[in-house]
Amino acid sequence: MRFLDLILLVITVSSCFLSEVCSSLLNGCDLFQGSWVYDESYPIYDSSKCPFVGGGFDCQGNGRPDNSYLKYRWSPSGCEIPRFDGQDFLKRYEGKSIMFVGDSLSHNQWRSFSCMLHAAVPNMNYTESAERGGMFYLNFTDYKVSLVFIRNVYLVDLVVENSERILKIDTISSGDAWKNADVAIFNTWHWWLHTGRLQAWDKIQEGNMTYKDLDRVVAFEKGLTTWSKWVGQNINHQTTQVYYLGISPVHYNGTEWGSPGRRTTCANQTEPIGGSVYPGGQISGQPVVQRVLSKMTSPVYLLDVTLLSQLRKDGHPSQYTNKEHKGLDCSHWCNAGVPDTWNHLFYASIALPNLC
């Protein structure tokens, strides 16, 4: 997009709120409805030059042979998003901290954004802290912009009592660190579904009731509601902008996108799904996210990335998740790749300030 177009775009943006959830509508154009178009100028950064890619997300480094998946740009149906300008972001957010709180999808997003900013000013100085208690910390010291990832897969409390792991879906006691952020981008979903060996709790507790198990989508709604109340009671909206990253989809079942092969997964997928419709439909948690966020009385911006990510069956690490152990990862995303678009849309919400 040319500079003049951007000016025109900015001055024609209308202020629109969807109840209190900040809108993604730009003159009626939804930034999260659109399709992927091939763009030779992509990706936004060269992953081999980024020190923050992350081993499991470094598909090219792990030997992924194809690279056209790097060359798709998200194109909303009725409008354009401003080009990603990392220097502009660094200047706007000088002295500020951006915090990503959630599961490994937040980790994916944090690493992507670190690479996007790093590529904008390649010689930028930075300090990095080793992981401590699930917290990862990066500071681009020339701009004093810090990017923090806090691993917290449920947002609500997970405690050990009498050697039992209890998921307390109505309390949040680890939120103090989140209040210090200038921008906080939250996400939780995947761990609510885990069963068997991957299930991280033995019991669910709500008030004085305990459950051996609950319908997982019901539990998610209760947990997310607890989070939404916590935001309302604890976040000062004058100093902290709150975002929620919509559900990130997996691609383990090719039947969803009409693949003829019975066992088709994301493996060997090299192209996105064309058009603006995911044949597999909505994810069960999506209406929950809509419902909980629309009841919030404090402003929160939904980065509604589910559909655009659903169309990217080609964007996962698949067999290239790790150099040594080639498992199959159709849940996380390659960096560079799809999370760059999540962050680009985050940037758009800032560069088009009347959206929120």
Ligand SMILES: *[C@@H]1O[C@H](CO)[C@@H](O)[C@H](O)[C@H]1NC(C)=O
């Ligand atoms: C990095 O720090 C050095 C020493 O302070 C400074 O000369 C240089 O300009 C910095 N780099 C950038 C890109 O600001």
Ligand SMILES: *[C@@H]1O[C@H](CO)[C@@H](O)[C@H](O)[C@H]1NC(C)=O
């Ligand atoms: C980031 O680094 C700058 C420069 O060293 C420092 O002044 C600032 O306090 C750091 N930011 C945070 C959040 O620690």
Ligand SMILES: *[C@@H]1O[C@H](CO)[C@@H](O)[C@H](O)[C@H]1NC(C)=O
């Ligand atoms: C459980 O909590 C509810 C509401 O706080 C209370 O009315 C009830 O008496 C409690 N039940 C037990 C067994 O403590």
Ligand SMILES: *[C@@H]1O[C@H](CO)[C@@H](O)[C@H](O)[C@H]1NC(C)=O
């Ligand atoms: C795969 O997706 C199809 C179509 O949505 C569905 O009918 C089927 O149950 C799914 N299979 C599994 C194992 O989840």
Ligand SMILES: *[C@@H]1O[C@H](CO)[C@@H](O)[C@H](O)[C@H]1NC(C)=O
């Ligand atoms: C992916 O492609 C490789 C190389 O052509 C092949 O060996 C492998 O079986 C394919 N995997 C799947 C799941 O289709």
